[in-house]
Amino acid sequence: MAGQFLFPAEASAEAADRAGASGTSDPCSGPTIAMYGVASLTAAIVGMTVLGDKAYVVARGQNPPVLGEIDLPSKTLTRAVRLNRGEGGWATTVSGGHVYAGTYPFPDIYRFDPATGQVALIGTIGPSGGFVWCLTTAPDGTVYAGTSPRGEVWEYKPTTGTLRNLGVAFAGQQYVRAIAADDRFVYAGTLPSGYVVAYDRTTGAKTNITPTPYGGAAAIIARDGRVIAALTKYLVDMAPDGSDAKVIATPAAERLLDAMTMTADGTLYCVGRPTGTVYRRDGDTLVPVAAPTPGDEHRALVPLDATTLLGAAGSGRLWWLNLESKQSEIVELIDAGLSGPDPVQSMAYESRGVVHVGGHFSITTHRTTTRGTRTSRRTSVAGEPKQLQVVGSRLYAAMYPSTELLELDPDRGRVRSLGFIDHDQQRPTDMAHVRDQDLLLVASAPGVGLLKGALTSLDRRRRKITVYKDVITDQSVMSLALDDRRGHRIAYLAGDTWGGGSVPPTRPSATIAAFDLTRREVLWEVTPIEGYASLQHVAVSDGVLYGVYKRLAGAWFAMDLASRTVLTTGRLPSYGELSVHDGHVFASIFGGSVYRLGPDLAEAQFMLGGLGDGWYNPPQLAWERYSPHAWGVAGRDLARLRLDPRCPAPGQARRPLPDAHVLEGLLAN
Structure with missing residues (x-):
């Protein structure tokens, strides 16, 4: 579907030039945080x-x-x-x-x-x-x-x-x-x-x-x-x-x-998900009437008179449906003036200043320049893009709550559905690309009241989806990390014993499972720390697997993959996502802070703070490939962050951490 163009936006004055553009060779010169305006708008x-x-x-x-x-x-x-x-x-x-x-x-x-x-x-x-x-x-x-x-x-x-x-x-x-x-x-x-x-x-x-x-x-x-x-x-x-x-x-x-x-x-009239079709009850049959906003979620239906239904679509649309003619009229609330900055769902960096941001029912593609300006294009999607992944000239999104996998052409604003994960799954939690096999891997959690998560493989060439449900017995699959050692085709999966929530766990501790991508089977399973129920994210660097927990929130570890021995443990102020860049392991966490966890650190090193709480999901870092800079958000603005271990950490005040109960409530939404 066609995207909606947004007006060009000026970045913050401190982002007039990127690091290094000032004519000095000092890697620590230039702004630590460069702001580029609202990351995602929503209505x-x-x-x-x-x-x-x-x-x-x-x-x-x-x-x-x-x-x-x-x-x-x-x-x-x-x-x-x-x-x-x-x-x-x-x-x-x-x-x-x-x-x-x-x-x-x-x-x-x-x-x-x-x-x-x-x-x-x-x-x-x-x-x-x-x-x-x-x-x-x-x-x-x-x-x-x-x-x-x-x-x-x-x-x-x-x-x-x-x-x-x-x-x-x-x-x-x-x-x-x-x-x-x-x-x-x-x-x-x-x-x-x-x-x-x-x-x-x-x-x-x-x-x-x-x-x-x-x-x-x-x-x-x-x-x-x-x-x-x-x-x-x-x-x-x-x-x-x-x-x-x-x-x-x-x-x-x-x-x-x-x-x-x-x-x-x-x-009686009702509307279905995921198609967005309005049905009329005729005896014991539901008869399709029309689909004013196909693929949308719906919040309410109201009869205005004998022939007109008013519908409210979750993406921010109101529609009027004439029940006799089956014709409808739509008002976009983002155009009507109800829009505001959106908490960010996901983020991916492409190249040459192109950053993709997932929001509620939209993906916004920002094209930034070294002069600190940006133009943006907003593409509508049905649901929340929990995970984004760039492969070549295409952007892939894993959607909540439908589990639909989308392929986007950001230049043209075109969206193509590749199918659904289904299998009682609801929340995509992580995504990775296996280059030598050209596979997209997606980790997922089941719906409320269920325990069995899944690992999904999408063969990009054949457009084939394969789902491995309950790959970690009675746990959600919260994260996946690819082995970086030569010759190892293994994905390491992180579990959560709480599953989709609202159901008693059957296992005492969250585990890591090693999944062989050639044989398509679990090789081994290990518990890094006994008694901790929920892993949030994992990453692998130089044969060491790093993990951070949601329960106990902020606990982290480093584990040698060859011996499956935990080398280091520690505690961060909160939890979030891990990433590996240029041999270093970083943790971006709720509360607006970034830490470095490795290699060879006995305790986490504070890198950056004061970023606020602009993330809806656990905070991510979208790295530039050959640069010590990553993209994220500061408040609800798109931001380019300098995260160079050679540079001293800036002295921003560390903001109070969000209430843990609030975080869990938002993630259950």
Whole structure:
């Protein structure tokens, strides 16, 4: 699909020339951090509701979140207000002429008064790192919320201003992901298993009404004496006590139903993922209607009148669909003025100043110059590019949550799908290119409630995908590193016993597995440090494997591959990603710091700090091939960093580290 050109941007004045351009041979001259403007712009949204002739959307990735007011007749942004804190708000509802929004990674509930433009904090309903996933309004105006990680339902009565915790929906379920209410009950849909639990709104007593768990809940409707739940691959229509259940399988092309609504005449419409197709329920069949934004995730569906549906796509698009003509109209919120700096998902350096940056639903290609300027081109993609890899003139992306593998031609803004990993995988975690075999390797973690990750091989020449699921038994594959010794075709895989989360681990410690790329089998498996549950990233340099843990956060080690003996251990202030450049091993970590781990260091050497928290995923370094410079972010700006071990570390203040619970909450998003 065609990309969107952005205007040229001037870099910071300190980046007027790159290191060495000042006419001196001193390798430590020139700026340590050269800034090149916003790395990625976003107007992605996670919540939408409608009040009168206005739609209200909540942005994601902008800190603090933005609540945008869209005038529906004119299809324009008329107002934008900031909430107090957080990264976004999945949950929205309307009650008594007010708009309510629930946020993350601080599970706050806010009330917005359109008449005065004022925002009020109602309360915080969970621990730091939590989410308010869903909000609904009962017929009497009472507002209900579903949360994670404690899987609770909360009640707010606008008439009295009181909050009440109705408790955990179902033991072992960490997410209340969907919610609906009628006169008597509030219905909570859970993840990872799809239980529907009915709470008596008066007594608080709760009953599991699900005939059987069909998979994680995505949406619930309670209307006309029926409860309809979208549970992964099924639509379950039942009485309020769970009896008289009718189960409808979703179309084969869909993994789940993102959003549902019902028109005044009782017709149910829903939208599927990953295709973005809108379906109409006709008896026990879901009939395709149209796909206004193909491949997009959806946050809400709202009937505006008898013939018009309003849809909110996660990429930052609103669409109007005429149900009779099947024609649609789309508004890009990034063009409407709702955009802001995006926390960065991934980064890859190509050559000659070309840097690719992954953001929410986009990949931005920056072309920088030695004069400190840049031009940028934004290409839309369906989802979050968790990993980027440059091979020749092509850019490859591994996408969340679809697990789609994409090939991009950045010069033309063209995107081609190479297929999906599937196999219960959801989150690509690392990517590497095996040059002599021309293979792309992708590490991945499974979905919520599952333990078995995978290693995926993409043969670029044959366009063939091969998936090795559960390659490290009952662990996600969080990272992979290629052996740098001559004649060794081995990929070293790093495990995480927590898998996709929300399920008890079966193994006590994260392990490293050696995977033979010729025989396609695991040669050996070793535990570097007993009792540590989650490795985050690994790298290999000169026959030594370096690793950093997420649990215990920041613990690192160096292990001799020939003897499988741990040579060194230490502790960083936080965790992130490792990289090898010019014989040195670097760690870029949350909190905005870079350290050197090797070779032959007894403790980590501080290299650079003060970079802020501009990363959504663990921070990466995108190295220039023949230079001591890497690309990253400073705040949310693209930055060129000098990381030369010969140069003394600059004296930037080290910023306070982010809350570990907040980091885990963001990574579960």
